[in-house]
Amino acid sequence: MKRYNVHKVFHRRINANLLVFSVALLLATVANINFWSALVHAVGGFSLARLPLLAGSLLIVVLLFHALLIPFSFRFVAKPALIACLVVASASTWFINEYGIVIDKAMIQNVFETDLREASELLNWRLVLFVALTAGLPSLLIARMQIRFPSGLRGLGQRAGIFAGALALAALLLVLLFKTLAPAVREHRELRYLLTPTNVVQALNGYLRNRWSTPVALQQIGRDAVKGPRWAGAARRTVTVIVVGETARAANFSLDGYARPTNPRLAREEGLINFARVQSCGTATAVSVPCVFSVLPREQYDDSMAKHQEGLLDVLSHAGFRVLWRDNNSGCKGVCDRVEFVDMAAPSPGKPHCAGDECYDEGLLEGLPDLIRQPGKDLVIVLHQKGSHGPEYAKRYPAGFGRFGPVCRSSEFSACSRESIVAAYDNTILYTDHFLAQTIDLLRQAARDADVDTSMLYFSDHGESLGEGNMYLHGAPWMFAPDEQTHVPMMLWMSDGFSQRFRIDRACLQARRDQPLSHDNVFHSVLGMLNVETAVLNPKLDLFHACVRN
Incomplete structure (x- = not known):
């Protein structure tokens, strides 16, 4: 042979x-x-x-x-x-x-x-x-x-x-x-x-x-921004918290009709206004976060253009607010480059609300009461969650929030049943429910004790696929992204003093809860809610414009 x-x-x-x-x-x-x-x-x-x-x-x-x-x-x-x-x-x-x-x-x-x-x-x-x-x-x-x-x-x-x-x-x-x-x-x-x-x-x-495109000079917008007439004679400071959620899809919020009770605390929250039909600007953080804080609507949004243009946080600064970004994610994607930034995602020995290499979202609230009590300018604080970021959903919440199960504890979805993947994801929404309720409690307490008028606006940057059509995670091109990746939760809470000062009709806002909205509304609605007058404000996209009473 x-x-x-x-x-x-x-x-x-x-x-x-x-x-x-x-x-x-x-x-x-x-x-x-x-x-x-x-x-x-x-x-x-x-x-x-x-x-x-x-x-x-x-x-x-x-x-x-x-x-x-x-x-x-x-x-x-x-x-x-x-x-x-x-x-x-x-x-x-x-x-x-x-x-x-x-x-x-x-x-x-x-x-x-x-x-x-x-x-x-x-x-x-x-x-x-x-x-x-x-x-x-x-x-x-x-x-x-x-x-x-x-x-x-x-x-x-x-x-x-x-x-x-x-x-x-x-x-x-x-x-x-x-x-x-x-x-x-x-x-x-x-x-x-x-x-x-x-x-x-x-x-x-x-x-x-x-x-690597040729550097372009930063385009200034909203330099004419000033506080409007509803600020006249006000003795109390205001504190507005904007919570940017991560990978939370509306389909798994019981406030939006989901069968599992993923929002037990928010469901009991008096005065909370939940907007049920909100579309995201993108399907990934790197797109949605810059887009939602940009004056550019989704149809005209261009990453390069937005990167060289001031955004919502800049306009608020021009109007005289102190603006602070607290981050438990992977940064603000350029949105907060010209305001105060605090990275709270890195664990350290003895740091509360951390386990191993993971810091839970409640860490974003550490020291917030003291910050609110500090005298000075009116405050706008952005809290950027880790939220429901996958694929290891089970790492996003403390052990006490593992109510639904059994859960997938692996990044290899093929090793888990779809039911266990969804259960782990639902626990992240349960923890977000707790985090948002804690934020509202803190703001309610501050309104009573710190002589401030407070409010909170929450929205998620994008949604998530959990096996529908054999698709997982997010990041699908928007033109054919499934609803699970683009339909996001959004909700608003205001203290009585805040709504009275700015003459906001809560019943009017509640009546708009089922209207189709999008991230395009956020830029203009935040300015409208805080009665900031500027030429870049579009009243047609301001949720509050029709709900302010003389």
Whole structure:
């Protein structure tokens, strides 16, 4: 029997163009299972009649990938470039498959702007094993291979011919299949965010272009802001707390009709006004937080433009308020750059309301009564929650709030039942209920003892998918994001002194609880509630405008 030398087989020489084609084929197939599953669904399901369409689509993707990789088929470039493509594609495939996400610019922005503690929750042995098998083994083969690189003008000509030929054949197939394929792609725009690694490259390019764009001078807005006539003769200071929730979806608030009693304390809160139909500006913190504090409406919102323009907190400062941001999340995304900022997310020895590397949201209330009693300007305090941030929902609340169960305690959703994932998430909403009720109690006490008029506005930055349509977490492009990611809770509480001072009709606001609202209303409503007069205030978006009595 003939004996094979494994060492020689492992080091067999291979033409660079053939290697590139092999990697393109691997990327188009193994790394894009989710894309092909979505495409099959988009064209109406698998059948023999659709086999030519699906086979042609596969060939188009292979040819495009081959053409795109040909420029990397040179010595010293080929191996690192091909290995990088395999690793990126493998990791992307795992996250898409595990959490049902799609990869776009907002998702990449979320990755770069999420702190290390949050990011570490997404790393586990199954991810490492998947990447090792689907990218590590092929990468090891590539690293050990001896590659023949066509040289000189002949080599350049070969590469140019392959590049042009692959694109030409892909274009021809696209023309032949266009009539059937185009409607499916047009109706299912999420497909472009599932094709990896091109989705990562496009998203990263968009993010870096915004990040490294030419610096633009900060556009000032609301410099004319002043306190209006309802402030005249007032002897008491005001304290307004804006609570920015994290990943809380309205669908799991019992105040909004959810079957589980996730809001037992808020349900008993007299004078609380709950707005039931509120849409978020984005589906990720990195988009929604800057957007909600921007004067730009969602349809006109642009991250780069908002980054170089003053926002709500600046206008309040111009009007004479002291503005403070307290953070238990991953920062304010530029919103609080020109006001006081306190990072309360980092645990330290002896720090209350912390366990291990996690600090619970109640820590945001530490020292707040003393801050409120300090004489000086009227206060606007923003509390940025950790809220219901996933995937490890069970870390977001103290043990005493694990009322619903059994709960998923893993970041690997595939290792948990959907019921246990929802139970853990519901416990985070139960804890948010407690946190908001504690905030209201503190403000109510301050109104009695500290001679101030107080109010609280709460809204979540975005929602969360919990397995509906096999989708988890958040960050889906807004144009086709499910309602679970865009329908968010919002509620308002005012002390009697606050509503009387600003002549706000509570019954009028209660009557608006079921009207369709959005994050677009927040900027203008906060100014309207505090009777701040400025040219940038749009009365049509001010919830309070029609509810102020003379």
